[in-house]
Amino acid sequence: MANEVVDHGRRRFLTSATAVVGGVGIVSAAVPFIKSWEPSARAKAAGAPVTQSLKKIESGQQLIVAWRSLPVFIVNRTPDQLATLPKQDPRLVDPKSDGSSADQQPKYAQNGTRSIKPEWLVMVGICTHLGCVPNYVGEIKPEPFDPDWQGGYYCPCHHSRYDLAGRVYQGVPAPKNMQIPPYHFVDDTTVQIGVDPKEGA
């Protein structure tokens, strides 16, 4: 043994083989630890659909309900408010919600009012910038942040602005229109959030 010549190629191979096998072992062992950070089964189970009566929401009012711990805005838009929507198009990033915001609503809400029924806006109230809850500033009057305010949403975090259909204005940090969740009307005065309307209904 003692006077054998060192085979460097063999030694290099053994060193790298050991390093590779050890590396694979470390990476594999890291998987459970990394996966342990995923939402747990309990957190996933907390996402059941929410049913809300609309009877007490007056014209122009907004109600916030929690769905999957997310705030969902339900707004009973007035005719005046609805009339502002088409006029905003030139100032918006994606007025028809078919560009960057194509995946921000179900197909049945991809229209001018971003809703099933024009007056009822049902929307996840999370700013598409960094996830704050924008404030509902529904009145059509000049505001400190916009002298030509047409009603809509104003995010207190980074000053993103949206119109009354949750469509984002140009020149603000938020990139997309706010998200419309899957929802349907159980009857004329009840909405269920988290479930799509039945086909053909």
Place this chain on the structure above:
Amino acid sequence: MANVFASIGDWVNERAPGLMPVYRKHMTEYYAPKNFNLWYYFGSLALLVLVNQIVTGIFLTMNYDPSAAGAFDSVQYIMRDVEWGWLIRYMHTTGASLFFVVVFLHMFRGIMYGSFKKPRELVWLLGMLIFLVLMAEAFMGYVLPWGNMSFWGAKVIVSLFGTIPKIGPALQEWIMGDFLPADATLNRFFALHVIALPIVLLLLVVLHLAALHEVGSNNPDGVDVKHGPKGNRWDALKPADGIPFHPYYTVKDLVGVGFFLLIAAFIIFFAPTFGGWFLEHDNSIAANNLVTPAQIKPVWYFTAFYAIVRMIPSAFGTAVWGVIGMFGSIALLFALPWIDAGPVKSIRYRGTGYKVALTIFVVAFLCLMAIGMDLTDEYFPKLFGAGIDITLWDNVFGRIMTLTYFGFFVFLWLYTHLGWEKTKPVPERVTTHD
């Protein structure tokens, strides 16, 4: 009695003969330049605050409950019912803010006197890593009281990762362990804040000091005392312009410590919230996932970087540019030793262009801070009349300041790589030698 201590000392030395040489190398025989000035207090003060954070932090964990249901109440419990709990918590919260005060000043000192330049690049990189870990540590600590600002701060910061195209949303859920900041988020942030990051931080501090002591300290003249004449009162082979760290600089630092503690105690006892700067008023309200505070902004030490996020608009359907800008603003600091190729270290002997640029850089940083704190929202109407479009002017001002921040690094690269800098002659030895 003295004999007992001496024999204990001998006993240890026989079994660990390497200890005394290490002590001598880093304390009594570490020769630091003799011309340190006021700016050289902040390194030792950072160490002092680190010790404060660890000690008060350990005592806070004894009464803190890291659950979404119990966290907010347990902090109120510490404040009201635990004997001296209010003092321990205020020491921790004030310490957090003062940590950033001394670290910002320490970093500015490094930039001003060229302490990041060759051969101290590694010291600078390790210091920047400390800064990065410190930011993560501060952010997670800020979430723990689970007030409404904690919750929304966590939401916004975690959402920064959500802006990354493709993997963003999944990454965000992975960080939070839920669809919103929740129990799981709080628990893991607690674990990271009290165990994982402090261990990393301590290791980095040791490496930072070890790397410094390998190459030796810089000084306000930016001349290397190691390359100067040899021979001082203690050692014929050591730098003539160096003095032993202990006792000379330990005693000097003690004066700084005394002065610093005076200020810290004043804040802790008379202004612990510092007018909402160190502890924000909205954080006295428990976390509420349905209501964002009317004005959401990070604690003051993050505001400059945060303003950059706000000032960069989204483009091509993604908001990631602001986040890239923010991380880029820190990455550029990491790269400073390679951006600034000027041969002269200290601002005392550098070109006028550098002095002007550094001043403008500091002003831009402070302006970004003010924008991030929403001070502009408050003062613009007062300065320019109530009718102005605040968002517009905020954006104009903020974008100019953001460009100025990045412009500093561009200028510095051109200025030093293209040889535009006209430096003054650097003295052979530190200017205060006898």
